[in-house]
Amino acid sequence: MPREIADMVVTEHGVARPLEKNVRQRAEELTSVEHPDFRGESRSGAQKQFYTWLAGRLAGGDVANKALVFSGNPLVRADGPHGNAGVITASEDDPRGRYLLLRDLEVLVTSEGETRLLWLSRTQISSDGGETILLGFEEGVPHLAISSWSEDSAAAGVTGSPRATYMDARIVAPLLPEAEAAVVAQARSMADWHQRTRFCARCGGGTTSVEGGGRRQCDVCGERHYPRVDPSIIVLVEHDGQALLVGRNGGTEGRRSCVAGFVETGESVEEAVVREVLEETGVAVGDVEYSYSQPWPFPAVLMLGCRARARSTEIRVDGVEIGTAGWYTRMQVRAALEGVSDELVVPPALAIAHHLMRDWALESE
Numbered sequence: 001m002p003r004e005i006a007d008m009v010v011t012e013h014g015v016a017r018p019l020e021k022n023v024r025q026r027a028e029e030l031t032s033v034e035h036p037d038f039r040g041e042s043r044s045g046a047q048k049q050f051y052t053w054l055a056g057r058l059a060g061g062d063v064a065n066k067a068l069v070f071s072g073n074p075l076v077r078a079d080g081p082h083g084n085a086g087v088i089t090a091s092e093d094d095p096r097g098r099y100l101l102l103r104d105l106e107v108l109v110t111s112e113g114e115t116r117l118l119w120l121s122r123t124q125i126s127s128d129g130g131e132t133i134l135l136g137f138e139e140g141v142p143h144l145a146i147s148s149w150s151e152d153s154a155a156a157g158v159t160g161s162p163r164a165t166y167m168d169a170r171i172v173a174p175l176l177p178e179a180e181a182a183v184v185a186q187a188r189s190m191a192d193w194h195q196r197t198r199f200c201a202r203c204g205g206g207t208t209s210v211e212g213g214g215r216r217q218c219d220v221c222g223e224r225h226y227p228r229v230d231p232s233i234i235v236l237v238e239h240d241g242q243a244l245l246v247g248r249n250g251g252t253e254g255r256r257s258c259v260a261g262f263v264e265t266g267e268s269v270e271e272a273v274v275r276e277v278l279e280e281t282g283v284a285v286g287d288v289e290y291s292y293s294q295p296w297p298f299p300a301v302l303m304l305g306c307r308a309r310a311r312s313t314e315i316r317v318d319g320v321e322i323g324t325a326g327w328y329t330r331m332q333v334r335a336a337l338e339g340v341s342d343e344l345v346v347p348p349a350l351a352i353a354h355h356l357m358r359d360w361a362l363e364s365e
């Protein structure tokens with residue numbers, strides 16, 4: 001891999017610095033079929049695909065998954081190339097291991113200078129208490145989380161006193177580099193799942209963490225329990241240059257977002273979109289298209305961002321979950337995204353709803 005491409009990968013996956021304009025231009029050049037680098041035999045199809053993917057990431061486009069907060073985890077998962085049982089077991093004894101502490105689902109960060117995750121060595125951790133979870137590997141080095149609870153007297157803490165503080169994932173995520181926020185999403189969802197899965201749903205027996213915390217097993221009946229992910233749709237519904245936005249019942253005055261809801265059992269993503277929009281607003285929709293997704297670790301949601309077209313426009317809110325809904329023009333939504341609207345407040349860039357709205361609002365009529 002050419003050095004400059006490697007540098008771009010590091011920028012994208014490792015350090016997540018703001019991208020320089022010349023890096024963007026270079027990525028665009030590399031994806032051009034006219035570019036000399038693409039002539040001749042030296043570029044394989046896989047490389048072209050890679051450059052196209054990379055340019056999409058760099059440009060914030062949707063060639064691959066959009067670079068949303070909580071996505072872009074750089075760790076190689078334990079069930080990836082490193083993931084045999086021996087390696088997983090050995091990872092907890094690996095002296096190179098790097099540990100991230102969670103307390104009551106809050107994550108330990110440095111409080112000196114810029115906000116970053118505080119990765120510790122095993123010798124810097126004060127107790128054997130807490131649940132150890134193998135998150136994955138970076139260049140072969142295991143990265144693990146230790147999750148404990150403040151009421152636990154053996155809760156893991158830090159020896160010595162590096163300047164550190166526990167922070168809520170939702171608050172700290174926008175302050176962290178993209179790659180670190182994504183690790184927080186994984187660690188928080190896993191820590192929450194372990195806490196909720198201490199007993200077997202089948203027989204009520206106690207469960208034990210196995211395979212580096214990748215699953216739990218019942219001590220009585222042997223049932224295997226796997227971490228859950230809860231798919232949820234979120235949809236920008238459009239009609240004739242207007243978007244359908246909703247306000248939660250009892251929510252802040254003027255706050256609007258996209259229709260969202262969990263996918264139910266035995267339901268496709270498209271069916272969930274049609275049902276949720278109809279239930280919440282009375283509007284019939286079709287032409288459902290998937291856009292991009294975002295892990296949302298509260299506790300383990302996968303937000304599936306979609307677009308749909310309205311087939312009716314009359315609004316009837318349920319008055320329970322949704323207090324109000326309306327049709328808004330691109331101008332109105334743009335003003336809200338820029339924070340200069342008197343009437344509308346929209347979700348921050350942390351949320352996928354912000355990006356669905358932005359993509360639509362910046363399109364030409």
Ligand SMILES: [Zn+2]
Pocket residue numbers: 200201202203204205218219220221222223
């Ligand atoms: Zn059981």
